[in-house]
Amino acid sequence: MRTLKFKKIAAFLTIIGIGIISFAFINQERITVKGSDTMVILAQKWAEAYMKKNPAVSVQVTGGGSGTGISALINGATDICNASRKMKQTEIEKLKARYNTLGVEIPCAKDGITIYLHPTNKIKELSLKQLSDIFAGRIKNWKEVGGANAEIRLYGRENSSGTYVFFKDNVVKADYAANCQTLPGTAAVVNAVKKDVNGIGYGGAAYSVGIEICKVKKDANSPAYEPTAETVKKNQYPITRYLYMYLRNRPTGAMKTYIDWILSPEGQKMVTEVGYFPVR
Amino acid sequence: MKKFIFLIAMLGCIQMNAKAQSVEDSLKEQISEMKDRINGMDERLMTSESDVSKLTKIKFSGYIQAQFDNFENKAIQPNNYFSLRRTRLKAAYEATDGIKFVLQSEMGPAGFALKDAYVVLNDHWIKSGFFAKAFSLTAGKFNRLNYEVEYSSSQREVPERSGVIRAIYPDERAIGLKLEINPESLPLKLQLALLNGNDGGFNQFSDTTGKSAKTIIENKDYDNFKDLMARATYSFKLGSFGGLDIGAHAYYGSLKSNTNATLRSDYATIDSSKTGDAVKRNWIGAEFQFFADVLGGLSIKGEYITGKNAILGGSKFANGNLLPNFQNNFAGYYVYFIKNIGKKNQFAFRYDYYDPNTDIKGADIKVLNYTGANSMKIGKLNSSKADLAYTTFTFAWHFYFDNNIRITMAYAIVQNEKVGTNAAGVGNLTESYTNPDGTPGVNDYSSIFKQNQLTLRLQAKF
Numbered sequence: 001m002r003t004l005k006f007k008k009i010a011a012f013l014t015i016i017g018i019g020i021i022s023f024a025f026i027n028q029e030r031i032t033v034k035g036s037d038t039m040v041i042l043a044q045k046w047a048e049a050y051m052k053k054n055p056a057v058s059v060q061v062t063g064g065g066s067g068t069g070i071s072a073l074i075n076g077a078t079d080i081c082n083a084s085r086k087m088k089q090t091e092i093e094k095l096k097a098r099y100n101t102l103g104v105e106i107p108c109a110k111d112g113i114t115i116y117l118h119p120t121n122k123i124k125e126l127s128l129k130q131l132s133d134i135f136a137g138r139i140k141n142w143k144e145v146g147g148a149n150a151e152i153r154l155y156g157r158e159n160s161s162g163t164y165v166f167f168k169d170n171v172v173k174a175d176y177a178a179n180c181q182t183l184p185g186t187a188a189v190v191n192a193v194k195k196d197v198n199g200i201g202y203g204g205a206a207y208s209v210g211i212e213i214c215k216v217k218k219d220a221n222s223p224a225y226e227p228t229a230e231t232v233k234k235n236q237y238p239i240t241r242y243l244y245m246y247l248r249n250r251p252t253g254a255m256k257t258y259i260d261w262i263l264s265p266e267g268q269k270m271v272t273e274v275g276y277f278p279v280r
Numbered sequence: 281m282k283k284f285i286f287l288i289a290m291l292g293c294i295q296m297n298a299k300a301q302s303v304e305d306s307l308k309e310q311i312s313e314m315k316d317r318i319n320g321m322d323e324r325l326m327t328s329e330s331d332v333s334k335l336t337k338i339k340f341s342g343y344i345q346a347q348f349d350n351f352e353n354k355a356i357q358p359n360n361y362f363s364l365r366r367t368r369l370k371a372a373y374e375a376t377d378g379i380k381f382v383l384q385s386e387m388g389p390a391g392f393a394l395k396d397a398y399v400v401l402n403d404h405w406i407k408s409g410f411f412a413k414a415f416s417l418t419a420g421k422f423n424r425l426n427y428e429v430e431y432s433s434s435q436r437e438v439p440e441r442s443g444v445i446r447a448i449y450p451d452e453r454a455i456g457l458k459l460e461i462n463p464e465s466l467p468l469k470l471q472l473a474l475l476n477g478n479d480g481g482f483n484q485f486s487d488t489t490g491k492s493a494k495t496i497i498e499n500k501d502y503d504n505f506k507d508l509m510a511r512a513t514y515s516f517k518l519g520s521f522g523g524l525d526i527g528a529h530a531y532y533g534s535l536k537s538n539t540n541a542t543l544r545s546d547y548a549t550i551d552s553s554k555t556g557d558a559v560k561r562n563w564i565g566a567e568f569q570f571f572a573d574v575l576g577g578l579s580i581k582g583e584y585i586t587g588k589n590a591i592l593g594g595s596k597f598a599n600g601n602l603l604p605n606f607q608n609n610f611a612g613y614y615v616y617f618i619k620n621i622g623k624k625n626q627f628a629f630r631y632d633y634y635d636p637n638t639d640i641k642g643a644d645i646k647v648l649n650y651t652g653a654n655s656m657k658i659g660k661l662n663s664s665k666a667d668l669a670y671t672t673f674t675f676a677w678h679f680y681f682d683n684n685i686r687i688t689m690a691y692a693i694v695q696n697e698k699v700g701t702n703a704a705g706v707g708n709l710t711e712s713y714t715n716p717d718g719t720p721g722v723n724d725y726s727s728i729f730k731q732n733q734l735t736l737r738l739q740a741k742f
Contacts, residue, residue: 101576102522
């Protein structure tokens with residue numbers, strides 16, 4: 001240290017400092033959003049409404065699943081990642097290693113993971129334990145839960161989906177049964193169950209249109225609830241979760257304005273319109 | 281006539297009906313055939329899906345680091361060249377939830393080397409409570425428990441690990457068993473490992489008789505002593521501002537003595553011991569990593585390690601002498617400053633200090649020699665270049681061309697500890713070399729001579 005040419009180093013560091021500040025204040029008018037398929041209809045609605053109000057800002061939304069979105073955030077391929085599950089510690093470590101931040105987590109909506117059944121199914125409610133047994137393959141026939149004598153057919157999401165991970169970690173708590181058919185999107189799960197009298201599937205509340213919703217209870221002795229604004233808000237519905245937006249850094253400029261708008265009453269009103277539940 | 285027309289009409293109707301029936305039957309047959317075909321396709325699709333889902337459990341990753349180095353130290357000849365620093369291919373197979381196999385190889389021009397080979401078993405049985413899914417057991421060859429060791433070279437912000445880490449964890453890996461406790465409800469991570477601890481043969485003296493001293497078979501242990509290692513880290517979140525991780529690690533190990541003496545790094549004390557006794561290698565370290573979201577990401581990371589390392593001596597040499605074991609007190613530390621600039625650029629600076637012998641000063645080097653009654657006339661009883669402390673300042677700039685490509689320019693300013701001078705004013709430690717034009721040259725360690733290094737690296741990662 002004693003022999004270093006301090007002036008040269010000071011000049012070098014000054015140049016770097018100026019560079020850092022200049023880059024930080026570059027205004028971003030194009031926002032890319034990628035991730036959760038559960039959230040894609042909501043994100044698109046937000047984007048359309050916001051772009052109509054702010055023509056100078058372009059918001060580009062794509063799905064792919066929460067895992068894909070988080071990878072894109074880490075790789076720098078998206079500005080905002082939509083995720084229907086929390087980021088894992090290993091993913092935060094990757095963000096730390098590449099960007100030296102822990103990421104910014106913004107809960108932007110609430111959801112009750114909905115259990116879809118065919119309208120002709122006699123079953124109207126299931127406990128978390130029964131759901132775990134069904135999706136882990138320990139219960140294979142509807143008669144084991146009080147239904148018809150028919151084989152249960154399972155429909156779920158792909159492993160890049162946040163809903164897949166959340167449902168597995170919080171409900172199934174084991175590996176999914178090998179015969180659980182994975183489908184690319186909640187709409188596909190709903191369609192599959194609509195066509196299969198012995199089918200059962202799970203997904204976001206916003207997709208539960210034209211399908212039978214199964215009530216869920218915490219255990220055999222608890223009351224069963226449907227995912228509604230009230231039961232989700234009061235955390236009565238047992239499979240309630242937040243939907244998140246993740247960023248690499250604290251938002252500035254156009255991105256901050258956009259996120260503030262999403263969390264405003266106007267943005268949160270759209271959450272309800274789509275079929276999810278507002279955080280505020 | 282009317283009857284005849286009626287009869288004809290009836291016959292026509294019957295024929296049409298028969299035709300319709302035949303068309304219906306044919307359609308039914310075709311639908312049934314199509315259904316069978318679809319069912320067949322469904323079955324095949326299910327089989328393919330099952331096969332593909334098995335394949336998705338295998339993940340390949342890797343990276344290649346091609347670089348150009350320029351050394352200012354004239355004793356290094358050639359002093360500039362292109363090289364492949366690392367060429368890694370990693371395969372991970374997650375057989376089922378909680379069981380993972382990992383193989384990583386280095387496939388450089390020098391040949392094939394197995395870097396990692398381990399199996400991880402995650403706890404599947406504790407499903408609720410504080411320790412739910414908290415335990416994992418790793419067996420095989422894996423990184424030793426240290427922040428800079430476990431931090432991937434493909435991600436590290438300067439080209440090489442710091443001096444102290446390279447000295448005490450050569451090759452970074454060891455064979456053994458590791459238990460990790462990582463509770464989901466607490467940002468705490470505890471690691472405990474039992475290792476062979478032979479460092480792959482790196483901790484033996486070069487044999488002065490010409491016989492290779494690195495005779496330890498890397499796949500087995502050299503002795504019956506097992507080394508114990510532990511590390512604990514805890515993460516604090518500092519709101520939306522960032523986070524602070526703190527941690528500590530300790531190493532408690534031994535090597536089996538091949539000789540009956542151990543020289544301490546003061547070059548004044550020899551401890552007598554029997555062949556087969558344990559030569560201790562113990563050290564402790566403390567670390568921190570601070571992350572802040574200030575105009576983009578910023579981090580400051582550091583670690584301090586101090587303790588006692590050891591190198592094994594030899595058994596009887598041709599001249600009948602013994603080479604004693606050498607036990608050195610050491611200390612080393614590093615501090616990184618890293619700043620992301622936009623999405624594509626990153627600046628890094630590291631201050632790195634390593635003193636392999638804290639018992640003697642630079643002025644003592646080559647002056648202090650063991651001269652006691654048991655003097656064994658072996659060169660290693662003299663203090664030498666190996667006792668010199670080094671300070672390195674590394675500046676690096678990274679440009680992330682895309683998700684896979686990183687271009688790095690790094691400049692390391694290397695400074696040696698100064699040694700004393702003799703009556704003629706010449707350093708007590710000098711190093712002779714030959715210039716490319718054949719003229720002789722000398723590096724005098726009584727001053728800080730030019731030994732900086734420029735590295736230009738292109739890294740492709742997938």
